[in-house]
Amino acid sequence: MTGNQASLPPGVPARQAALRLLDAVLRRGETIDQAAPRILASLRADNDRALARAIAAEVLRYLPDLDALIDSATQRPLPHDAKARFALRIALAQALRLGTPAHAAISTVLPLVDGGPRKLVHGVFGTLDRRKAALPDVPTLPDAVAARWQAAWGDEMVEAARRALAEPPPLDLSLRGEEGPEGLELMPDQRRLPRGTAIPDLPGYAEGAWWVQDLAAAIPARLLGRGQGKAIDACAAPGGKTMQLAAAGWAVTAIDASESRLARLRDNLARTHLDAEVVTADAARWSPPAPADAVLLDAPCTATGIFRRHPDVLHRIHPALIEQAADLQRELLVQAAGWVKKGGRLVYATCSIERAEGEDQVETFLAANRDFALDPVRADELPAGIAPHERGWVRILPGALEQQGGCDGFFIARFARAG
Template sequence: MPNNIKRNGPRSAPAGARLKRDHKPKAAVAKPASPAGDGLKTRDVAVSALFSVLIEHRPFDDVFATVSAGRDLAPRDRAFARLIATTALRNRGALQAVLSTYIAKPLPEHIGRLDEILLAAAAQLLLLQTPPHAAISLAVDQCHADTNGKRFANLVNAVLRRLSETGQGRLESLDNVALTFPDWLLSRWSKTYGAAEARQIARASLVEPALDLTVKSDPELWAERIGAIVLPTGSLRCAQAGRVEELPGYSVGAWWVQDAAAALPVKLLGDVAGLSVLDLCAAPGGKTAQLAAAGAEVTAVDKSAGRLSRLRDNLTRLGLSANTVVSDALTFTSETQFDAILLDSPCTSTGTIRRHPDILYLKRPEDVAALAALQSKLLDRAADLLKPGGTLVYCTCSLEPEEGEAQVDAFLARHTNFARRPIMLDEATIPMPWRTRDGDLRTVPSHFADLPEGLRGLDGFYAASLVKSS
């Protein structure tokens, strides 16, 4: 990774950290990296991914796949590298505030990956219960290997030793929500949901989520075999699942990974057996799999050939099939119209911060309007591709009303031949608090708060069912 990029803003530590005991970063149970030589490679993958997100502003999943690809890490080490990086991103504000108390002087601009090395080490020491000697010595080794960071090796050693001795109490006194969340996003949520609920949503968004699975059949059977619970929505939830590929049922294609909220929009289409269904913006393919498993004749469209290739691989593992088309949804054409359409539109993804904490650092206020404009065009295109009498389900994983309720209101104003169809599923599947006044779906990360710790939360999703007149 390049290490000479000039960073914006002063190099001094954050001043005046806000203290509040309402939200304390929680320690995670980490599986340490293999002891024989791979510890440094593991930390280097984590730090490289952090640098790419925070300095180069690149999506975490993309950069993590890139930086870990050539390192020949064991699956356990790769998972630990990912855990270090995502833990650091979720708790960056509080971790930086603690680190700043041990750095007396402002740092110069060209410091290589020093910030990310310290951040990753702090996450290990204060949140992942990594033995201090391992976290500190490996961080110092990383400094020595960094062209612009090696002059700070003694500083890193001193700071991290003090952090390991007295940092825990300081961390627990800090308000990680206020320190980590961008002000513009908290302000938006306060306006939309109220200040109290906005804070609950933010807190839930900073907790590492459990693993959710969608099963083709027999959820109770697979829950018992996997050691999961069956949620009221029908999804399976596992607290500590380990490697997905090693779980019972993976090799025989009994289930696929899909957040419980993401599994709900397809349900709004009702019985799709035998229907021609267009899945626009289909990758990564969880909804395509749902439609195919329900007996639909699915056409899955996505502009990314690579993502569609992975979608096809997953369908093959599941024993399912769909017609896949590499195309921009805006320019996709078909000789015939479809009985039903699912449009899972590109969006700011602010409802999925719990799974993708890099969103906190990559999204900007202006992205909301830009993506809302794209969503409007996609909805208009979907309307043309739908048969009279057919159903269009529009959904996003955004918590912003411009990408949800307001988007659908504007669509209905443009297309008078469409009408909303309120949710018709039972209240056990979609509780009343998850339904808007117009009968649309709206989930938030703070839902499922009554479940045991480690099993709480839900991605933020919006979905509306729109019927075209005959």
């Protein structure tokens, strides 16, 4: 704890860290995962770090609704980047989403506006508390996101996205073999457990019998099936798909540009007793010594499909970033296609809900690569309740498997290279 934090009342440093996380997302466009190591390092207690992240996530989950409450209790709207608005968002998220008593919610944020409008913050919060203000059962999406998704997918998808955003997702596990914790089985070698499950306490954790991986994220590697040939997992970290391929019998080369993320991949391989060749390289400039039987490109993307667990994407991603991501994906698809031997297969996937990072990529790729064709995904390769598109690709949108806890948004296409 820094000297500055040591002088703060108990509970305030965690709220201060939450404010800094929100500032990093909303003003600088960082992801929470990018900002958290730097910002949370000053908090010594695990529960303080967890609380700071939880507060920031709940603010981002309900941001338009929190701001509507704040604006209903002020004569003039506060600037969106005003510290008073940030403090009120944090206090209200605690009181209305995390069950923090009102007196604790406000007392721990007032020091964040020392030298500023403490009376305003206290007064607005008090007004809303006396009104017994509440948040809606399902959050309101940011206007720009709702408009973009409505244009692409329709009103029903937007409403499903709102319902999906209301709560963090359940815990999905991919199994190394047949043994694993008891839970809902939506696919073979996959288990779903309630959110909040303590991961290290589950049977098989120490033995590396499984790893955490959303159901949708587990589909791309499965579409390459079992194999005894060579497979390349491009943009592989933190390693879920690499482990799937290795467990399925492939000789895997895992490529990623981030050495820190590859350190996690190596740790995961060691824990699960699985083998892969790990290469630190930029996939856009790397080439294998020989073509592979199978290539999996889980391309860098805007990650709008994982908004349930990372609501920051709803406030960071805009059309220019979508276009930038799509440009990179086109480049990587061309590069990855060159790694596939004749008669081999290529799976392209993104955890994005944007057509530019899915359907549009397929059309562009096929037009420019005449020796590749779509290898249609069959219904029996997917979890019950998720169906392939008539063209043979897989588009997973909010609302899929909703009664079973839902899954992340994803796009997946499988291509075959002519022999």
